[in-house]
């Protein structure tokens with residue numbers, strides 16, 4: 001059964017930005033740029049965390065794009081608010097989880113998920129919410145770490161329970177790309193699996209799905 005309580009991870013929120021600093025400026029940069037390439041219209045960042053996508057939103061903001069974000073963990077969300085305020089970027093930031101998005105059907109042109117479907121408790125429900133709030137023809141763009149192969153997968157499975165406890169509820173063994181590609185609400189535009197990162201956070205999948213009419 002899925003736990004519907006809002007996540008609350010003050011320690012994870014405190015260490016997230018310092019822990020990610022080295023990879024943010026190097027390994028993650030091209031993939032975050034991919035997520036904001038040629039953005040148009042209304043954009044939703046689900047599970048925004050501390051606002052790691054916000055500098056990228058700021059870089060492409062041209063007055064034609066409106067930015068929205070949801071983050072259910074109050075400790076992460078407070079940091080996201082600070083990130084947005086420091087950048088001076090206009091982002092409507094809400095407290096919802098991805099399984100229950102507080103928006104009307106067909107509200108968004110693009111929904112972005114970056115390293116968040118590893119943590120969402122009910123991924124099927126979240127994906128159905130993403131499809132609901134996207135307008136037909138709108139894009140779901142994602143960048144996620146997934147289950148590896150061979151010995152690396154065995155290591156991931158072995159440490160997964162402990163990892164979930166210390167890493168804010170993150171699951172190491174999800175097969176997120178397969179879930180996305182099988183969803184009948186979307187056409188696959190592109191999906192790439194990349195041997196990026198270090199076990200247990202490796203490999204990554206990155207891609208775009210288009211909501212069917």
Ligand SMILES: C[S@@+](CC[C@H](N)C(=O)[O-])C[C@H]1O[C@@H](n2cnc3c(N)ncnc32)[C@H](O)[C@@H]1O
Nearest residue numbers: 047048049052073076097098114115116119120
């Ligand atoms: C690894 S962080 C990624 C944050 C950010 N997207 C990034 O790229 O740095 C995962 C985030 O998912 C959030 N989260 C947990 N449960 C969620 C849910 N049900 N819906 C949306 N986000 C959730 C966590 O609070 C956390 O901020």
